[in-house]
Amino acid sequence: MSERVAVRKTYKLFIGGKFPRSESGRSYLVQSSNVSLASRKDARDAVVAARAAVKGWAGATAYNRGQILYRAAEMLEGRREQFVALGIPGDEVDAAVDRWVWYAGWADKLAQVYGGANPVAGPYFNISAPEPTGVVAVVAPERPALLGLVSVIAPAIVTGNTVVVAASPSEPLAAVTLAEVLATSDLPGGVVNILTGAITETAPTLAAHMDVNAIDLTGVTDASLATDLEVKAAENLKRVLRPASGAADWFADPGLARMTALLETKTVWHPKGV
Amino acid sequence: MFEYAPAPESRSVVDLKPSYGLFIDGTFVDPTDGGSFKSINPASEEVLAEIAEAGAQDVERAVRAARKAYDKVWGPMPGRDRAKYLYRIARLIQERSRELAVLESLDNGKPIRESRDVDLPLVAAHFFYYAGWADKLGHAGFGANPQPIGVAAQVIPWNFPLLMLAWKIAPALAAGNTVVLKPAETTPLTALLFAEICQQADLPAGVVNILTGAGDTGRALVEHADVDKVAFTGSTEVGRAIARSVAGTRKKLTLELGGKAANIVFDDAPIDQAVEGIVNGIFFNQGHVCCAGSRLLVQENVADRVLESLKRRMAQLRVGDPLDKNTDVGAINSAAQLERIRELSDAGSAEGAERWSPPCELPDRGFWFAPTIFTGVTQAHRIAREEIFGPVLSVLTFRTPAEAVEKANNTPYGLSAGIWTDKGSRILWMADRLRAGVVWANTFNKFDPTSPFGGYKESGYGREGGRHGLEGYLNV
Amino acid sequence: MTATTTSARSELSELGRSETALRTFLHGLPGVDQVGAEQRAAQLGTRSIKTTAKAQAIDLAIRMVDLTTLEGADTPGKVRALAAKALRPDPADPSCPHVGAVCVYPAMVPYVAEVLRGSGVHLASVATAFPSGQAPLEIKLADTRAAVAAGADEIDMVINRGAFLAGRYKEVYDEIVATKEASGDAHLKVILETGELATYDNVRRASWLAMLAGGDFIKTSTGKVPVAATMPVTLVMLEAVRDFRAATGRQVGVKPAGGIKTTKDAIKYLVMVNETVGPDWLDPDWFRFGASSLLNDLLMQRTKLTTGTYSGPDYFTLD
Numbered sequence A: 001m002s003e004r005v006a007v008r009k010t011y012k013l014f015i016g017g018k019f020p021r022s023e024s025g026r027s028y029l030v031q032s033s034n035v036s037l038a039s040r041k042d043a044r045d046a047v048v049a050a051r052a053a054v055k056g057w058a059g060a061t062a063y064n065r066g067q068i069l070y071r072a073a074e075m076l077e078g079r080r081e082q083f084v085a086l087g088i089p090g091d092e093v094d095a096a097v098d099r100w101v102w103y104a105g106w107a108d109k110l111a112q113v114y115g116g117a118n119p120v121a122g123p124y125f126n127i128s129a130p131e132p133t134g135v136v137a138v139v140a141p142e143r144p145a146l147l148g149l150v151s152v153i154a155p156a157i158v159t160g161n162t163v164v165v166a167a168s169p170s171e172p173l174a175a176v177t178l179a180e181v182l183a184t185s186d187l188p189g190g191v192v193n194i195l196t197g198a199i200t201e202t203a204p205t206l207a208a209h210m211d212v213n214a215i216d217l218t219g220v221t222d223a224s225l226a227t228d229l230e231v232k233a234a235e236n237l238k239r240v241l242r243p244a245s246g247a248a249d250w251f252a253d254p255g256l257a258r259m260t261a262l263l264e265t266k267t268v269w270h271p272k273g274v
Numbered sequence B: 001m002f003e004y005a006p007a008p009e010s011r012s013v014v015d016l017k018p019s020y021g022l023f024i025d026g027t028f029v030d031p032t033d034g035g036s037f038k039s040i041n042p043a044s045e046e047v048l049a050e051i052a053e054a055g056a057q058d059v060e061r062a063v064r065a066a067r068k069a070y071d072k073v074w075g076p077m078p079g080r081d082r083a084k085y086l087y088r089i090a091r092l093i094q095e096r097s098r099e100l101a102v103l104e105s106l107d108n109g110k111p112i113r114e115s116r117d118v119d120l121p122l123v124a125a126h127f128f129y130y131a132g133w134a135d136k137l138g139h140a141g142f143g144a145n146p147q148p149i150g151v152a153a154q155v156i157p158w159n160f161p162l163l164m165l166a167w168k169i170a171p172a173l174a175a176g177n178t179v180v181l182k183p184a185e186t187t188p189l190t191a192l193l194f195a196e197i198c199q200q201a202d203l204p205a206g207v208v209n210i211l212t213g214a215g216d217t218g219r220a221l222v223e224h225a226d227v228d229k230v231a232f233t234g235s236t237e238v239g240r241a242i243a244r245s246v247a248g249t250r251k252k253l254t255l256e257l258g259g260k261a262a263n264i265v266f267d268d269a270p271i272d273q274a275v276e277g278i279v280n281g282i283f284f285n286q287g288h289v290c291c292a293g294s295r296l297l298v299q300e301n302v303a304d305r306v307l308e309s310l311k312r313r314m315a316q317l318r319v320g321d322p323l324d325k326n327t328d329v330g331a332i333n334s335a336a337q338l339e340r341i342r343e344l345s346d347a348g349s350a351e352g353a354e355r356w357s358p359p360c361e362l363p364d365r366g367f368w369f370a371p372t373i374f375t376g377v378t379q380a381h382r383i384a385r386e387e388i389f390g391p392v393l394s395v396l397t398f399r400t401p402a403e404a405v406e407k408a409n410n411t412p413y414g415l416s417a418g419i420w421t422d423k424g425s426r427i428l429w430m431a432d433r434l435r436a437g438v439v440w441a442n443t444f445n446k447f448d449p450t451s452p453f454g455g456y457k458e459s460g461y462g463r464e465g466g467r468h469g470l471e472g473y474l475n476v
Numbered sequence C: 001m002t003a004t005t006t007s008a009r010s011e012l013s014e015l016g017r018s019e020t021a022l023r024t025f026l027h028g029l030p031g032v033d034q035v036g037a038e039q040r041a042a043q044l045g046t047r048s049i050k051t052t053a054k055a056q057a058i059d060l061a062i063r064m065v066d067l068t069t070l071e072g073a074d075t076p077g078k079v080r081a082l083a084a085k086a087l088r089p090d091p092a093d094p095s096c097p098h099v100g101a102v103c104v105y106p107a108m109v110p111y112v113a114e115v116l117r118g119s120g121v122h123l124a125s126v127a128t129a130f131p132s133g134q135a136p137l138e139i140k141l142a143d144t145r146a147a148v149a150a151g152a153d154e155i156d157m158v159i160n161r162g163a164f165l166a167g168r169y170k171e172v173y174d175e176i177v178a179t180k181e182a183s184g185d186a187h188l189k190v191i192l193e194t195g196e197l198a199t200y201d202n203v204r205r206a207s208w209l210a211m212l213a214g215g216d217f218i219k220t221s222t223g224k225v226p227v228a229a230t231m232p233v234t235l236v237m238l239e240a241v242r243d244f245r246a247a248t249g250r251q252v253g254v255k256p257a258g259g260i261k262t263t264k265d266a267i268k269y270l271v272m273v274n275e276t277v278g279p280d281w282l283d284p285d286w287f288r289f290g291a292s293s294l295l296n297d298l299l300m301q302r303t304k305l306t307t308g309t310y311s312g313p314d315y316f317t318l319d
Helices: A040-059 A062-078 A080-085 A090-106 A110-114 A147-157 A173-183 A199-208 A223-236 B056-074 B079-095 B097-108 B112-133 B161-175 B189-200 B215-223 B236-245 B271-287 B300-314 B335-350 B401-409 B424-433 C003-017 C019-027 C034-044 C051-064 C076-087 C106-116 C137-149 C161-165 C169-183 C200-212 C231-248 C263-276 C294-307
Strands: A027-030 A033-036 A124-132 A135-139 A162-166 A192-195 A214-216 A239-241 A263-271 B022-024 B027-029 B036-040 B047-052 B151-155 B178-182 B208-210 B229-233 B252-256 B262-265 B295-299 B354-356 B372-375 B392-398 B416-420 B438-441 C065-068 C101-104 C122-126 C154-158 C187-191 C217-219 C253-255 C289-291
Touching: A033 A173, A040 A124, A040 A135, A040 A162, A040 A192, A040 A199, A062 A080, A062 A090, A062 A147, A062 A173, A080 A090, A080 A173, A090 A147, A110 A124, A135 A147, A135 A199, A147 A162, A147 A173, A162 A199, A173 A192, A199 A223, A223 B236, A263 B424, A263 C034, B022 B056, B022 B189, B047 B189, B056 B151, B056 B178, B056 B208, B056 B215, B079 B097, B079 B112, B079 B161, B079 B189, B097 B112, B097 B161, B097 B189, B112 B161, B151 B161, B151 B215, B161 B178, B161 B189, B161 B229, B178 B215, B189 B208, B215 B236, B229 B236, B236 B252, B262 B271, B262 B401, B271 B300, B271 B392, B271 B416, B271 C034, B295 B300, B295 B401, B300 B372, B300 B392, B335 B354, B335 B372, B335 B392, B392 B401, B401 B424, B416 B424, B424 B438, C003 C019, C003 C169, C003 C200, C003 C231, C019 C169, C019 C200, C034 C231, C034 C263, C051 C065, C051 C263, C051 C294, C065 C076, C065 C294, C076 C101, C076 C106, C101 C106, C101 C154, C106 C122, C106 C137, C122 C137, C122 C187, C137 C154, C137 C169, C154 C169, C161 C169, C161 C200, C169 C187, C169 C200, C200 C217, C200 C231, C217 C231, C231 C253, C231 C263, C263 C294, C289 C294
Parallel strands: A135 A162, A135 A214, A162 A192, A214 A239, A263 B438, B151 B178, B151 B229, B178 B208, B229 B252, B262 B295, B262 B416, B295 B392, B372 B392, B416 B438, C065 C101, C065 C289, C101 C122, C122 C154, C154 C187, C187 C217, C217 C253
Antiparallel strands: A027 A033, A124 A263, B022 B027, B022 B208, B036 B047, B354 B372
């Protein structure tokens, strides 16, 4: 009896809730697989998808966003073995699941912690509340490929942003597999878009794109590239999250900084009278 | 029939020196290369004083003084003691408020009514507010023991010279940083008087340094390698350049830049108050306000009525001597700014918008521009897109709330917005959708030290004021 | 008057025929934001009126005073003295103008009329069961007719606040119409008693109601409830007469009454008139102060301006 011939997976991009190949038709061999090599055009398409998703996602209730992030944790937990098979250590997968759960809980709490009433000296109701900044471009850390990726996506989207993520070029399989998790988590298409390929190709396009509101350079290890991307980002005054100066501990408590860096504070005034 | 006689505020409270040096390390010093420029009264073009122009070596001296003060004195000082210095400064500002108000109006051209009733009270309040934070930083929501950043380079504009100084210096010092601040070249005088107040308060040397100068001075300061924090308020163009220049450094940056705010008036608005809000929104401080309501979006079915009321109200605006207590609209801050306002207004006429100003006599000397509105403006007109920074209002109409939101948000800016309607749920619906950092509903141009201020999109990032205002000066 | 205002006027005159039409109209008026209105009034109060402008304002304010006494203890002697003061507020200075009117209870009208006859100083009488207005309509109208018959050429009536607050606008309207008719040729001032109306929205509605019903003046207060005239209330009323004239072509006067005691206060009101409705109202025919102690302060300030020294209350008559 012959051994069963396995069905192999094609690793593709994740844009607008769909899994297209690169429009360029290119791929690159990495982790023993052919993975899509995203082009500048793919990056632009991803921004269009991310922008289209902003209204619905930012407009969803915080409770709803929290539920969906929690659903992502459930789906990831269910696929634990799949990630282990890709070479991700089990404790990293567990930490990634826990990170989704942690951020899921913030959805309906951050506005209370980060916003509030302002006691102005006059007959006014005055309140400050955080709002998502919009479309966020993210250069995910090279590794840990799964935990690092979850740790940059979750804080961006939990508050209502949508993201275009340039995944780890050397370990992209976790990212594409995470896309499959997200695709089955009731996450609306376009909220998370994942590009695989060369950072040097996608990131400059995203950094210069005038319809991107913020850029997270966490995964940029080349200092001159980081500077170049920051310079490009200045063109429309994107919010910039710079790469950490030292080695990051991805297992530590993340704190609020990654969420608050991608928020706007809106302050609303209204007179009090009869 | 009832002509108000001139009611000039006395200049005698102000004791102007013929020339001013740089304030570095607690003392006034001459600039290393001896450069200087003149600050003039924009209402008369009279020279007020000769001002030192700081060069690269002066920037070096000032940053070194600030670093030393940060390392040796201000950084290690307990928060409760920093608080006391800030309270002291707040009190001194209150005590010398008339002097500061008159000087501000002389140097800036803004009406004494505003410098006296708006700028100065807010300046003192800002120092009071942040003084109280200095020993409570662990409770501000940034962790148990948040740390200052270090030396802050601060560059401020000419529209609210002392108020912008307060917005910059008060939170920086409260959080434990030391500062080198550059006031705008056309309005350096109140910052120099503030330096005297620092001396009077016995603020340790080097905690506050004031460098006067123009763009080159500001650039040298912002680009200095030993600066840890950059805070800038001014044009989006310069903000962009600063964002580029700090790229690749560890300098923390906050920017408060331009705006093109929509002031949206619905058909059920309290019309008389809305008209006041429109007037206050665009003619307050001669329209030299980044959050000015420079685009009036009025619902088409009440447009005629609102415009009629607005024109009637504009005819009551008293334009003239900034020191006259009855002046509502003062002088344009500089010849260059006047030129820009004229250029954009002419573009408005050339592009087919209809221009209207009330009859008003402008003085012969100085820089003046009559309050102006343009009707028949569309989103495509330059005057609907570019920040004019003057007393010029562009009027557009809309039909539905969704259209109002769409037009309001159709700009690269996102600093402020106004909504006028008697319907509460509509206010909240609109406020949710307007992409702006400050939304004034049934009011406009209100400021308070407890209330965070700052923009979305190309209006900058970071917030000034309130608990949020600390974040830009803490290592979080 | 333009064709538009003529037709608007005739449309507006129809409103009084139906409760529903009145309600729809009054509740369709633009709202008033309390904070904004109060800030505008406060801002107008910061104008600095000095020297020649102040002198001009003081004389105008004197001419606008409705010199008032409305006490149970009023007697013929008291009101005669008041009337004499109205004619010559400052006996030492013949250049001092006379006041606008003397305002008394109907029973006192005959005594005042004797003094004022032919002087140009008007004689105002409160009527309609002042100050509460809580009497049968017939009695209120009889009160009005009696005052006019005794020589009053101005009637200060009170509106039926109970009916207004209960939403019975037509009843209020009809009473004003009836009182206007009972007043004959006398000018009708309609007291809204704004302190009891509580909100500026109500003040605006009551102002329009009074104007629609034919009032010649709208007046803030009786002076008999804790809150009398205020700057913002008067501002809202000025905006109402301004808008009413724009809509109908008919000009209506405004009279803040009660609580205006100093020259400084009076000048703030004049500034507000000047900048809200303009010079057309800066005339005793269109703006009055219902006051008593205000006059002496105006006289003291007037003396200060002419002599350069501050005067004292001993130098002015107490009446």
